[in-house]
């Protein structure tokens with residue numbers, strides 16, 4: 001199946017000029033959801049991935065399924081103030097102002113092989129923060145995988161420059 005056909009596009013959401021790529025239609029289609037998870041994990045089968053890290057919130061859905069498929073643990077990377085135990089944090093720039101992403105300080109053991117998962121990479125700012133956080137926590141980031149890439153925004157190139165292999169299943173032009 002061409003996964004592009006099950007991603008719903010909502011123009012001008014959340015604001016004018018943005019084409020919002022909605023994956024709830026993909027998640028709701030049993031065959032498409034299975035295919036996406038299979039394709040995300042396929043390059044890492046047999047690679048001894050210890051943990052999958054997912055970015056709140058859509059990265060939790062895909063990341064949880066990928067972790068199960070790889071028999072790996074799951075690490076939630078969350079917005080500030082959501083995790084109950086001791087955390088480490090990384091600040092990152094948004095279009096207006098900054099935000100922080102947090103992870104439990106003991107979520108990863110030193111040297112653990114971790115795969116990062118999110119639904120979509122645009123500028124790469126969110127994923128870059130996640131990689132910094134995982135590395136700060138002692139993890140080795142073996143790859144960053146996305147269902148959707150928006151190549152014009154340069155995110156994949158940004159992560160590759162950090163030494164992280166990047167893969168995505170489909171791409172859309174524009175923002």
Ligand code: AMP
Pocket residue numbers: 018019020021022055058118119120121122123124125126127155175
């Ligand atoms: P960025 O940090 O610019 O790579 O943005 C990535 C994050 O923003 C991901 O968590 C995406 O879910 C979300 N995002 C950015 N652009 C879009 C878009 N056009 N459609 C849906 N989600 C988006």
